[in-house]
Amino acid sequence: xxxxxxxxxxxxxxxxxxxxxxxxxxxxxxxxxxxxxxxxxxxxxxxxxxxxxxxxxxxxxxxxxxxxxxxxxxxxxxxxxxxxxxxxxxxxxxxxxxxxxxxxxxxxxxxxxxxxxxxxxxxxxxxxxxxxxxxxxxxxxxxxxxxxxxxxxxxxxxxxxxxxxxxxxxxxxxxxxxxxxxxxxxxxxxxxxxxxxxxxxxxxxxxxxxxxxxxxxxxxxxxxxxxxxxxxxxxxxxxxxxxxxxxxxxxxxxxxxxxxxxxxxxxxxxxxxxxxxxxxx
Ligand SMILES: NC(=O)c1ccc[n+]([C@@H]2O[C@H](COP(=O)([O-])OP(=O)(O)OC[C@H]3O[C@@H](n4cnc5c(N)ncnc54)[C@H](O)[C@@H]3O)[C@@H](O)[C@H]2O)c1
Numbered sequence: 693x694x695x696x697x698x699x700x701x702x703x704x705x706x707x708x709x710x711x712x713x714x715x716x717x718x719x720x721x722x723x724x725x726x727x728x729x730x731x732x733x734x735x736x737x738x739x740x741x742x743x744x745x746x747x748x749x750x751x752x753x754x755x756x757x758x759x760x761x762x763x764x765x766x767x768x769x770x771x772x773x774x775x776x777x778x779x780x781x782x783x784x785x786x787x788x789x790x791x792x793x794x795x796x797x798x799x800x801x802x803x804x805x806x807x808x809x810x811x812x813x814x815x816x817x818x819x820x821x822x823x824x825x826x827x828x829x830x831x832x833x834x835x836x837x838x839x840x841x842x843x844x845x846x847x848x849x850x851x852x853x854x855x856x857x858x859x860x861x862x863x864x865x866x867x868x869x870x871x872x873x874x875x876x877x878x879x880x881x882x883x884x885x886x887x888x889x890x891x892x893x894x895x896x897x898x899x900x901x902x903x904x905x906x907x908x909x910x911x912x913x914x915x916x917x918x919x920x921x922x923x924x925x926x927x928x929x930x931x932x933x934x935x936x937x938x939x940x941x942x943x944x945x946x947x948x949x950x951x952x953x954x955x956x957x958x959x960x961x962x963x964x965x966x967x968x969x970x971x972x973x
Contacts, residue, residue: 693774694717695774696718696775697770699778700722702781707833708779708831709736710757713761714836715863715865718760719761720770721764722767722769741754770798771799774802774803775803775805778804779831782932787806791804791826805829806829807828807831809929809933810880813845827853829842830842843858843869844873858870876937880933883921885934887918887919890904890918890922891922905920919969924963927961928961955968
């Protein structure tokens with residue numbers, strides 16, 4: 693697939709654009725405001741320049757990658773796209789509206805993917821006329837660095853669409869796993885409850901944040917401790933994923949730790965707000 697459209701130029705959309713353009717696809721990156729897509733393009737250029745300085749890529753590769761990226765605020769520019777990946781805000785009503793629009797703009801065999809972390813692929817697919825072409829393609833942050841992509845099958849996704857996307861993403865250089873639609877898929881279903889448990893340990897005064905993270909790094913061979921990782925992901929994002937797990941799976945073991953709620957209420961969201969389980973100022 694050569695012609696890709698990406699909806700949403702935030703953290704994930706710009707990362708996916710950089711990665712796929714670098715792998716040789718022609719990418720159009722869309723957002724609701726010109727400023728947002730221009731900022732995204734600028735940040736991609738800064739990333740690529742840093743990679744050139746570190747001799748990870750050549751100046752020629754940087755230029756080719758940038759040449760492969762166009763920006764737009766008009767979704768109608770997605771008319772000829774073979775694959776569209778939606779990476780807009782994690783709200784069901786936002787995603788449904790985007791898919792309804794894509795349904796009227798794109799060819800009827802254009803594959804429509806969502807990068808959602810936890811929302812139902814089947815629910816999103818229900819908004820288009822032929823839902824067998826809708827699936828989840830779940831990248832990880834930062835996209836150019838993280839190797840994994842979860843390919844998520846909704847109830848109505850066709851086998852051909854799953855296969856075509858697995859082959860495409862693997863050929864672009866990622867490690868692919870296939871998942872049946874389920875809240876949190878594989879990684880977040882395991883990872884976020886672990887972070888939640890670490891927050892319970894801290895709340896109960898069992899150990900300090902530093903000692904919890906040191907224990908998991910040295911006792912479980914994790915490259916980063918769970919609380920430092922929560923600060924990287926965003927404590928608000930961790931809380932919202934726990935809430936989805938609890939709501940959808942209806943089990944007590946997914947009860948969000950009250951300390952996560954307190955942190956969010958205090959705007960202590962992690963690195964992005966300068967304070968989370970650790971201080972970054
Ligand atoms: N941040 C992560 O670590 C991460 C990891 C994996 C998946 N995701 C998922 O990726 C998606 C995007 O997350 P993010 O972290 O990049 O969010 P973000 O807030 O950084 O970016 C979202 C972008 O979507 C844009 N947007 C909102 N409504 C739009 C619309 N109608 N049309 C076009 N653009 C629109 C916003 O202007 C914003 O630029 C979410 O579904 C999220 O759950 C995030």
